[in-house]
Amino acid sequence: MKKNEAECCDVICIHKDRVQKVLKSMPGELLLSELADFYKVFADVTRIRILCVLLESEMCVCDLAEVLSMTQSAISHQLRVLKQMKLVKNRREGKTVFYSLADGHIQSIISQGMEHITE
Amino acid sequence: MKKNEAECCDVICIHKDRVQKVLKSMPGELLLSELADFYKVFADVTRIRILCVLLESEMCVCDLAEVLSMTQSAISHQLRVLKQMKLVKNRREGKTVFYSLADGHIQSIISQGMEHITE
DNA sequence: TTAATAGATGAGCGCTTGTTCATATATTAT
DNA sequence: ATAATATATGAACAAGCGCTCATCTATTAA
Numbered sequence: 001m002k003k004n005e006a007e008c009c010d011v012i013c014i015h016k017d018r019v020q021k022v023l024k025s026m027p028g029e030l031l032l033s034e035l036a037d038f039y040k041v042f043a044d045v046t047r048i049r050i051l052c053v054l055l056e057s058e059m060c061v062c063d064l065a066e067v068l069s070m071t072q073s074a075i076s077h078q079l080r081v082l083k084q085m086k087l088v089k090n091r092r093e094g095k096t097v098f099y100s101l102a103d104g105h106i107q108s109i110i111s112q113g114m115e116h117i118t119e
Numbered sequence: 120m121k122k123n124e125a126e127c128c129d130v131i132c133i134h135k136d137r138v139q140k141v142l143k144s145m146p147g148e149l150l151l152s153e154l155a156d157f158y159k160v161f162a163d164v165t166r167i168r169i170l171c172v173l174l175e176s177e178m179c180v181c182d183l184a185e186v187l188s189m190t191q192s193a194i195s196h197q198l199r200v201l202k203q204m205k206l207v208k209n210r211r212e213g214k215t216v217f218y219s220l221a222d223g224h225i226q227s228i229i230s231q232g233m234e235h236i237t238e
Numbered sequence: 239t240t241a242a243t244a245g246a247t248g249a250g251c252g253c254t255t256g257t258t259c260a261t262a263t264a265t266t267a268t
Numbered sequence: 269a270t271a272a273t274a275t276a277t278g279a280a281c282a283a284g285c286g287c288t289c290a291t292c293t294a295t296t297a298a
Contacts (some may be wrong), residue, residue, distance in 0.1 A: 042158035
């Protein structure tokens, strides 16, 4: 009989009841991958910086590029990601497009991360 | 005089005072990249799944591999990442190494993410 | 209409990252 | 000591991702 993970250590370390209990309590795979995708948005310095700026003030793409010393293109690409994940919204005013946070508790998410790393 | 971002739209959309104010309020670059690195840990389904399991119960590498239907090696590599970021801790018991969450408020970080995506 | 300008976007490139495979280390049993 | 087993780890490879560059769209001014 071929060896597999399920049998590799069933005497010493596999506690079948514990494994079963955990398997039942696990959220669905779809939800978990959505959660990972959500955190991916915060997992890049540029996007974090953009969010920090918008935390302070609504701002157009051009201003964002200057504040962050990056090209308009790079900023625009990232704003697209942020918008797809519904973290920012925008409004057009003539040629200018202003971006702002789409959600109030983005601040609390960032704050919570800050708390963890500054301990 | 060469065109640059600072002058590309200074009449219409650059509000120098706003830009200055935001620049002052921004956290340091080091802190921001640490924050991004912190969220990177949550930005992968496998690591999220591991954390979810450990949320329920302390568990050895072998059990984790079975619960998540992945190889021991893959799990071990990710546990290393989680440990480096101080999200999990471990204790050895004979040949077996048990992993558990290192920090109480990991649960609240995951919960907060869940809240955002299930709206 | 034409020119100018803010922003959006697709292609391409280089870097990062998660997994696999092979192998090394650590502990226990014989 | 030798074998068995749980875990750790380095190398390599494929996939994903962020930036640049060129170009396109949208809006306004002349």
